[in-house]
Amino acid sequence: MPHHPRSRNLRRTLLSRAAVCIGLWALVAHMSGAADGDYLSRCTLYSDGRVTRLTAMPARVRLGPMPSGVASERYDEAFREAARLWSEATDGVVRCVFVAAGEPEASVDIPVRWVTKLSTFSTENRLAHTTLARPTPDTFRVSMQMGLYNRQSGKRLTYDEMLTAALHELGHAFGLWGHSDDGDDVMAAASEARRPTARDVATLRRLYDLPPNAPMHAESLVAIQAQLADRPNNGNLHFLLGSILLDSGDPDAAIRALLEAAELDPEHPGVADKLILAYLAAGRTGEAVARMERLGESGPEFYNNAGKALADQGETAQAIAAFENALRIKPDFGMARRNLARVYAREGAGRAEAQDYAGAEAALREATRLAPEETSYGIQLAVALNRLGRDAEAAEVYETVLARDATLAEVRSNLAKTYSNLAVGRIAANDWEGALADIDRALSHDPELAAAAANRKAAMWNWAVSTQETDPARSLSLFQAYLEIAPSAEAHASIGAIYMKHRDYARAADAFRAGAALDESPSSLADLAAAHHQHGVQMHRAGRYGDAVEQLEQAADATPNNVDLYRSLGVAHRAAGHAEEAVAAFREALRREPGLEWAVEEIAKVSMVAGNEALRKRDYPAALAHFEAIPAARRDxxxxxxxxxxxxxxxxxxxxxxxxxxxxxxxxxxxxxxxxxxxxxxxxxxxxxxxxxxxxxxxxxxxxxxxxxxxxxxxxxxxxxxxxxxxxxxxxxxxxxxxxxxxxxxxxxxxxxxxxxxxxxxxxxxxxxxxPRPPREEDTVEPRIEGSSPP
Incomplete structure (x- = not known):
């Protein structure tokens, strides 16, 4: 069989406009002479020649309510018994669990409706039917209608008739989409079986031994050809043949079969759409489009399926037009809307890959407009906006995505980085408050984002520095806030400088001391000494000499080589009446810097005053000590x-x-x-x-x-x-x-x-x-340590 090189890629997206409806006819004849083994190939010909079965057990079954005014007649019981019989016969290969009537559609595998009249195939004498539909290339959906009346007799079904019908329809739902050629089997087109036969079980077991979506084109073609040999003029059989050929990768042969089906059954509901898809798969886009135009507004489903095929062929503009036609006819057609969104998203991704971010943005905005629930489109749009440098818009999109799904860690990370980038721009524009707000947002999404933490420090620091002169109170609070996130000697120094400027020397000293604890540099110690010095002078002027002495001693401790501090300390001691301490302070200055005239002069003054006071009191020892403290150079x-x-x-x-x-x-x-x-x-x-x-x-x-x-x-x-x-x-x-x-x-x-x-x-x-003469060099003797050994 010839294989078209592009048809394999299309197989998963070519969906029929009409769903496959297979059901149980009222018993009209008993079939005999069936083959041994199984009849799986007769089932897969209804599903494009592929295994189409449930992937998880137990199957979740939801039984709907009985129509108004109709008694149950134990139909629920019959259906549950049918499920039990299948599970028992297959040793649990298939089994069911029945869920409440209010269970959401998305979590139900087999929804069952009780109806007084079947909604399709009105000319056929069916008791029930099960529908197979493919909403996406890789998924399918099952729905089941169970009739309550025999349409030939008009009578309500008996319990046994409902049991037979339920067995048959459950077989379809489990994946046996065709019919057995043996009338004794549950899956015969007209069956009266009350339990699955060995052949039913063998077929079902074989089905579940195969992986979902496994191809069975060869067997399916043999089965369909056999049926065509008996009924060569059956349009539906030619339609099924074309569907199998198309799925197997032979679109040209599929076209021939489908044209035959159209000629035999011009009203067949699926031929026109399938034929267009076959033309697309064969690369004959012009013929496909011409047929689409001839069909006009025959149905939104057709335009939807054609749009998917066109998109798969890379015919983006025509695919968009097809989906838009579907939505024009049926504005609430969710599948077409989602498919159109996918086309725009694919277009956006391609443009982004080519670094055409403006084009990517336009396409992805359409995708997100059409399918706002699809978070991946929003993510791609936000990334494109990031690339365009429009971080504020990107942040809005990321926020919208997270509002839909807060668990998307990667989106949170991207959003955090986006806010951090926004903060950088605000920092450059001196918008410190806005920068910090963006950084807070960034860290709320990713507390470990190093860039945001660094930007926070930069924004807070620069804002604090920029307001030191104009708004010192704000600057002070910013430096203090900065210290909460980053211990910094420089921040402490800046805080101290603000306090110094406002003559709050006590707080300034505290700040400088904290800075020196982090970095005991000469400058930090000098700042600390300056704060204590000014505080001491402040206390001195206020007459609080004891406090002045305490502050000045701390200043001298911080920078002991600053002799000016000893001068202030000595003066404070003198004012406090501590002559000896005053002299000691002046002497310390003189020791550290010999020849200081002011130190000599201060010592003389203090000693003279104290000595005279002691003389006045006739405290001669004290007076002598004070006068002896006067430097020799100042003694007259x-x-x-x-x-x-x-x-x-x-x-x-x-x-x-x-x-x-x-x-x-x-x-x-x-x-x-x-x-x-x-x-x-x-x-x-x-x-x-x-x-x-x-x-x-x-x-x-x-x-x-x-x-x-x-x-x-x-x-x-x-x-x-x-x-x-x-x-x-x-x-x-x-x-x-x-x-x-x-x-x-x-x-x-x-x-x-x-x-x-x-x-x-x-x-x-x-x-x-x-x-006295200085000793001569030859008279000097090297010192000798007692008990030491010569080297």
Missing amino acids: AQIHGVIGFLYLETGDVAKSVDNLGLALLASPDDPTSRQNLDYCLKEIKKIRRDDDSPVWGHVLQRLEAFRLASVIARKGRKVDVTRFEELLLGAADDRTTVEAILAAASAIVASIEPQLPDAAGRIAAAAAARA
């Missing part, structure tokens, strides 16, 4: 005199001598220091009565040196100069004594040089000889 004759006096009052005569002597060197005419020094001389003499330590001799040498320097400065007598020269040469080698005598020598040289230059020169030379 008066301060040395006071220190000398305080040492005298506290019983340290030696240090009293040293300080009183320095007072005299600075101010030779100071009578108080001379008097106090004379008092020291008396005290030393008393001490030496009980203490012959050479130390006191050294102290006396220092005292004498200071006294002689004062006398020489005041009187300039040579005898005093000579006495000092002798003292200088004979002075002890005690370091303190040598330093004191050298200081006196320096003062004497300065005072007598104009009048006694020779004497001044001798004293200077002698002083230089007594001055």
Whole structure:
């Protein structure tokens, strides 16, 4: 048999305009002489030569209500018994479960209606009939009508007659679409069997051993040819032959058979449509279209089937026209509407693949308009809109799809990405609020979408930065919200900067501290110190010196090398009456940066004030401590005199001598220091009565040196100069004594040089000889650690 190269692809979409109706005739004769085995080939010739059976058991059967005013006569019971007999005979190969009358059509395999008059084949004496229809290429639908009257006698069927009819119609519904050639079988055209025969069972078993849709063209053709040999002028047999040939992939032979059928039976309900489909399968589109036009508006089903065939041939424009004709005739023709939508969807997919996204959009919009329930069309349309950069429209389409089916994970993912992309555009346009709204939508659909999370941070950050000057309150709230999703030292720093600008230094410090905890960089610590510093200054100005000290100490802890902080801290301590702490702060600044004049000056001021206050209270030890804190560079004759006096009052005569002597060197005419020094001389003499330590001799040498320097400065007598020269040469080698005598020598040289230059020169030379020398390099010795071993 010839095989047309395009016909195989068409097989699944060529559907007859008329459904196949097969039923049980009232018994008119008993058939005999049938063949052994099975009669499956006589069944498949009614289903295009293919196995057409149920794919799941048990079959779900829904028995409808009896017509109004008609008694049941146990017909339901007869039908259920028929189902039981089939299940029993086949050992459960086929079996039924009966569902409630209100069960939805989509979940029912075999819907049964009780009727007083069959809706088709009115000239035939049928008791019932079962219809096979194919709504899509790969699915079929069964429906059954059970007549309640014998049309020849006009009498109600008996229980046994209904049992026979139910057995026969269930056989059709299970997949035995033809009739047995043995009158004893349940599936004989006119049967009175009360249970399935062995041949019925063998046929059904063989049917269910084959996969659904399995081709049986060869056997079906043999069976149909045998029947044609007996009835060559039967138009329906020629129609069935053409249908089998078309499905087997021989459209040219199918055309010849169908033309014969049309000639024999011009009124056959399926020939015209099937013939057009055969022409399309053979690639003879012009003849198919011509026949369609001749048929005119003969039926929307025809246009629907022709449109599917044209679409399968790639004749998109003609397919669209055919489907539109079907819908023009029957606007509520759902199948044609869905098929037209498929054509547009296929067109849209092709254009999208060719990157013609504008064309794809136009086609897919038509597809979604025609079949809004088909979510795949909406998905394709949204993707095309994405490609066109029209993300807002794409998002609307995705939302519509999800409203129909919220379980579509891929759609949620695409929608999330679309909203994230929209946010990017809004960020670029500085529409921060809109960007964040889109990002929230994105994350509501895909909480794990990294791009959306990153865009949220970018939008929130940029919005916060952009409003720092114009709307600091909003900026602050945005930075705080940013921290909830992304810990950031920089965000904390920005928050701190806003608080600093508004002089809320406490909150600023908290923010900077949090930032430093994340990134202890020099800049973060400097910010923290600045906040505490300003807070401390604020507290100082408010008279809250203790709080000021606390803040300034924290500032210094944050940046210990910032000497200015110690100045503020010392001033705060001074204001709080903490002289020692103030001096300690100034000294710390001086330690970290030697030579700071302000630090020296501050120490002197604080110590002077505190020392005088202690003197006023006659707290001489405290006064001495304060005056001793005054740096040497800031001690004048008066301060040395006071220190000398305080040492005298506290019983340290030696240090009293040293300080009183320095007072005299600075101010030779100071009578108080001379008097106090004379008092020291008396005290030393008393001490030496009980203490012959050479130390006191050294102290006396220092005292004498200071006294002689004062006398020489005041009187300039040579005898005093000579006495000092002798003292200088004979002075002890005690370091303190040598330093004191050298200081006196320096003062004497300065005072007598104009009048006694020779004497001044001798004293200077002698002083230089007594001055300590730095150790020579060859005199240095490497330190040695006890107990260590040489390397």
